[in-house]
Amino acid sequence: MSFLSYLINGISLGSVYAIIALGYTMVYGIAKMLNFAHGDVIMVGAYISYCVTESLGLPPIVSVLAAMVVCTVLGMTIERFAYKPLRSATSLAVLITAIGVSYLLQNLALLIWGSTPRSFKSIVSNMNSVKLFDGRLTISAEAIVTIIACIVIMVALTLFTSKTKMGKAMRAVSEDKGAAQLMGINVNVTISVTFAIGSALAAIAGVLLCSAYPNLLPTTGSMPGIKAFTAAVLGGIGSIPGAMLGGIVLGIIEIFAKAYISTQLANAIVFAVLIIVLLVKPAGLLGKQIKEKV
Numbered sequence: 001m002s003f004l005s006y007l008i009n010g011i012s013l014g015s016v017y018a019i020i021a022l023g024y025t026m027v028y029g030i031a032k033m034l035n036f037a038h039g040d041v042i043m044v045g046a047y048i049s050y051c052v053t054e055s056l057g058l059p060p061i062v063s064v065l066a067a068m069v070v071c072t073v074l075g076m077t078i079e080r081f082a083y084k085p086l087r088s089a090t091s092l093a094v095l096i097t098a099i100g101v102s103y104l105l106q107n108l109a110l111l112i113w114g115s116t117p118r119s120f121k122s123i124v125s126n127m128n129s130v131k132l133f134d135g136r137l138t139i140s141a142e143a144i145v146t147i148i149a150c151i152v153i154m155v156a157l158t159l160f161t162s163k164t165k166m167g168k169a170m171r172a173v174s175e176d177k178g179a180a181q182l183m184g185i186n187v188n189v190t191i192s193v194t195f196a197i198g199s200a201l202a203a204i205a206g207v208l209l210c211s212a213y214p215n216l217l218p219t220t221g222s223m224p225g226i227k228a229f230t231a232a233v234l235g236g237i238g239s240i241p242g243a244m245l246g247g248i249v250l251g252i253i254e255i256f257a258k259a260y261i262s263t264q265l266a267n268a269i270v271f272a273v274l275i276i277v278l279l280v281k282p283a284g285l286l287g288k289q290i291k292e293k294v
Contacts, residue, residue, distance in 0.1 A: 004137055006259045007252065012143035012212065014251020015150035019205040020228030021235070021243035022157060023198030029238035030174045030194045033091070036098040037078060038202055039225015040105035045071045045203030046210045046220060047113055050120055060123035067203040075199025076192050084188070102222075109218035117217050120210035142212045149208060153201065154244045161240065166193060174238070223267075227254075230274050236287025245285055 020042060027035045045067040052063035082101050086094050127141035161167035172180040173190045181187050202221075209224060210216050227250060235246025253273055257266040277285065 002259075006255050008139055008143055010252030010255035011248055012140075012146045012251070013255060014231075014248035015146045016205050016209045016212070016247075017224065017228045017231045017250050018150050018244040018247025019153055019201050019208070020224060021232040021247045022153065022240060023201045023205075024229050024232040025235075025237050025240060025243040026157075026170075026194050026198050028232070030170050031083070031191050033083065033094045034098060034229070035078075035083075035195075035198070036095070036225070036229075037082075037101035037105060038198065039221035039223075039228070040102050040109075041071050041075060041078075041199050041202040041221070042206035042209065042224060043109060043216075043218060043221035044074060044105060045206035046120065046216055047109060047118075048203070049123070049207045050118055050210075050216055053121060060125075064123060064204065064207050067207055068200045071199040071203035071206075072196045075195040075202070079192055079195040084191075106218050106222070113218065115218065117215045120214040120216045122211040122214070123207055124211060140212075142208070146208045146212065149204065150244065150247075153204070154240065157197075157240055166190070170194060227270065230271065234274050234277055234284055236284030239284070239286045242284055242286035249285075 020038065023038050023041075024035065027033065027038070048067040048070045049060075049063040052058050052066045053060060058066075078101055082097055083094065086097060122142055124141040124145050127145070129141055130139045130144065131137070132139065161170060169180070169185045169190050170193075172183065172185055173187055177187050180190075205224075205228075206221065210220065228247065231246035231250040232243050233246070234250060235242030235244070237243075250270060250273075254266050254270050257269040261269065281287075
């Protein structure tokens with residue numbers, strides 16, 4: 001039963017990584033930039049949810065919605081003032097700006113909420129865990145909600161990008177910004193909406209992550225953000241199904257590494273697996289090799 005328990009925990013953790021990775025992969029696929037401040041948006045979402053629940057005493061669902069609204073506005077603000085002026089700049093300039101925004105958000109959180117760890121109350125604390133096999137296997141409510149949320153978000157995003165007008169505009173901008181603009185698509189609005197969706201997903205991921213691992217700090221989003229980026233690359237950055245697959249694979253590897261090898265070496269093993277996969281399949285598990293025309 002311990003194997004099944006570890007597997008479920010791995011899928012649950014991987015689902016969180018997958019939700020975060022979806023934000024990375026959408027922004028990269030459409031804006032062709034890596035938003036390394038994405039992990040810190042997760043942290044902001046968790047803090048907003050914490051404040052709404054603990055300070056205002058409002059229900060968990062309200063705290064999640066509040067976190068999504070704040071993070072959506074935050075994501076669009078970051079894109080407007082930090083990334084939009086660098087639309088035609090080099091990749092290195094954008095990367096340095098993203099790292100700067102990341103440290104800015106961390107230090108602002110430190111000034112507002114301090115360095116004392118906050119105990120995050122699970123949003124599903126009123127739900128009971130599920131016991132199987134005469135109680136030998138217990139699945140936590142957090143794991144169930146996280147896995148379901150990941151599946152729902154994945155399906156919704158797939159339908160959104162394939163069926164809606166804005167989704168088709170995103171795909172067009174992803175293929176060729178110049179051609180999309182000539183066809184009447186507002187590239188700036190499309191990229192802003194992409195950041196908004198990615199940041200809203202980051203808020204959900206932050207709440208789910210802190211529900212399972214309740215210590216909340218200004219640096220809470222740093223390592224999950226890096227691992228989610230790793231998951232996006234592992235699955236094939238730019239691919240929505242790839243982000244989900246990469247996240248779940250990464251979560252399972254991490255939990256099994258902690259359980260059967262070493263908790264201290266778990267992170268090293270996760271990144272080593274990424275290196276091996278990229279050596280064998282550079283585009284990632286579901287990524288497509290793109291040939292550049294000269």
